Structures are given as C-alpha cells and as structure tokens.
Amino acid sequence: MKLQVLNQSGQNVKEITLIDSVWGIEPHQQAIYDTVVSQQAALRQGTKxxxxxxxxxxxxxxxxxxxxxxxxxxxxxxxxxxxxxxxxxxxxxxxNYKKSVNKKVRALAFKSALSIKAQETNLIIVDKFDFSKPSTKEMVEILKNLKIDGQKTLIVTLNKEELLIKSSNNVAKVKTIPANHLNMFDLLNATKLVMTEEAALAVEGVYA
Known part of the structure; x- marks a missing residue:
C-alpha cells in the first residue's frame, strides 16, 4: 500500500509504502467488538x-x-x-469487571481498525508537526490545510509532543496521543486518523 506523505501545508512531499498485512486486511468485526468491550470493561469501577x-x-x-x-x-x-x-x-x-482478550485477537483488532481507516481513505500521513510555541491558531490552519477541520480527528505521534498537545487542546473534536497509547476506542471514535510518518512505521513494526 502506497500513501502520500503530506506536510503541515497539505502538500505532497513524498510517498510511503505500508505493508498490506497491517493496513490492508479484511476487517474482523468480532475481534474489534471483543477488544472494545474489553477496553471499556477495564475502565469500570465498583461504585455500589x-x-x-x-x-x-x-x-x-x-x-x-x-x-x-x-x-x-x-x-x-x-x-x-x-x-x-x-x-x-x-x-x-x-x-473485577475485566474481560480478557488474547494477544492475537487484540492484534487482529488493531490491524482491522487501521485497515478500515486506510480503506475508507481516512488515514493521513504527515511528515512531522513543527511548532515553535503552542498555537491554537496554527493548529486550526494545519487542519484546514489537511482538509479535516471540523471532523473528529485522532493525531498520533511517535512520542509525546507537548507543543502539539497544547496547540490542539482547545480545538474541538481533536485528540492527540503518542503511538504507545494508541487504543481501539479512540481509533474507532475518530473519523480521521492523522499519523506522523515515524508513528505509522512504529505501529506497523508492532503488528507486522
């Protein structure tokens, strides 16, 4: 699978090749369901x-x-x-409300969710996010350049980027997380998945 890598201005800068075994599989709905139920159950607390x-x-x-x-x-x-x-x-x-899902099913669920985003052209690869200071205005401009402003967006970076997080905190429907915090609920809850090139390759390396 080949995708265009965009910069913050929305321009194509190069092409990236992603492996089909992670980004192009037939989605497995039961694995997705079981993993989401497991994640939501783990968040439950005894309140009675x-x-x-x-x-x-x-x-x-x-x-x-x-x-x-x-x-x-x-x-x-x-x-x-x-x-x-x-x-x-x-x-x-x-x-104990926790529901266990084995590693293979969980991996299949993540690959299914990533494949859904790719197949529905809701996956956007960005070369990097470069902020000199926190700026909501600049973040809004970037979203407009990527043509995803006003849509539920999940931004995934390789590491925790404080300037990006602070810039997007006040933008409605936008959530930013590092790649090691990627989870099924946020993946499915977002309409658009924006990943830096480094984050996409890191996630691919985990599930390849």
Whole structure:
C-alpha cells in the first residue's frame, strides 16, 4: 500500500509504502467488538456498596436469651432479617469487571481498525508537526490545510509532543496521543486518523 506523505501545508512531499498485512486486511468485526468491550470493561469501577451485618453499627448484644422466651432465637438486631440490619448478598465495589482478550485477537483488532481507516481513505500521513510555541491558531490552519477541520480527528505521534498537545487542546473534536497509547476506542471514535510518518512505521513494526 502506497500513501502520500503530506506536510503541515497539505502538500505532497513524498510517498510511503505500508505493508498490506497491517493496513490492508479484511476487517474482523468480532475481534474489534471483543477488544472494545474489553477496553471499556477495564475502565469500570465498583461504585455500589451496602453494609453487611459486620459493618452496621450496634447489635453487639444478643437481644434476648436463647431459650425460654417463646420467640425465635436471635443473635443480633443487625442481622439481615431485622429492620436496620445489614444486607445479605448486596452489591460490593470489589468486583473485577475485566474481560480478557488474547494477544492475537487484540492484534487482529488493531490491524482491522487501521485497515478500515486506510480503506475508507481516512488515514493521513504527515511528515512531522513543527511548532515553535503552542498555537491554537496554527493548529486550526494545519487542519484546514489537511482538509479535516471540523471532523473528529485522532493525531498520533511517535512520542509525546507537548507543543502539539497544547496547540490542539482547545480545538474541538481533536485528540492527540503518542503511538504507545494508541487504543481501539479512540481509533474507532475518530473519523480521521492523522499519523506522523515515524508513528505509522512504529505501529506497523508492532503488528507486522
């Protein structure tokens, strides 16, 4: 697969060859689904909690003696059957929501997502981003030059570039991440995928 490499002005500067085994496969929808579900599940946190009988205050004394009262035996007024008692089998925050996906499936999912972007011509390769200082105005101009302004855009660089991140922070629908933070949700959530040449080759090296 051959793609044009653009500069910040939107001009073709050279051509890059990407391997089809990463950027040109038949997308595997089930692998994509499983990987997204796994990523979203890993972000879940236990937010529901009720007190068990051990955590409810009071109830340390046996309410009445074991025998001879004619009433059912009771050990504590904080047992689950009592009003104000602890809850039996209630929700707990100590729940593991993680879903495992093996490495081959995860790799297939990433290659599928990258191939979708390439096949739909939503993949843009840029030689580099060069900022002398943080500038939202300059970032907006670059997006216009690349003809992707106003669209959901994911920008991927080889390393974390502070000037680029600060320049794009105030631009709506634009997110910037380094290549080692590339994830399935951000890939699929963005309409346009903009990668520096170095980042594209680095990602290709991981999944080739």
């Amino acid at each position: 909690k009720v007190k068990t009988r051990a955590e409810v205050s009071g109830g340390g004394r046996k309410p009445w003696k074991q025998k001879g009262t004619g009433r059912a035996r009771q050990g504590s007024i904080r047992a689950p059957q009592w009003r104000g008692g602890g809850v039996a089998f209630g929700p707990s925050p100590d729940v």
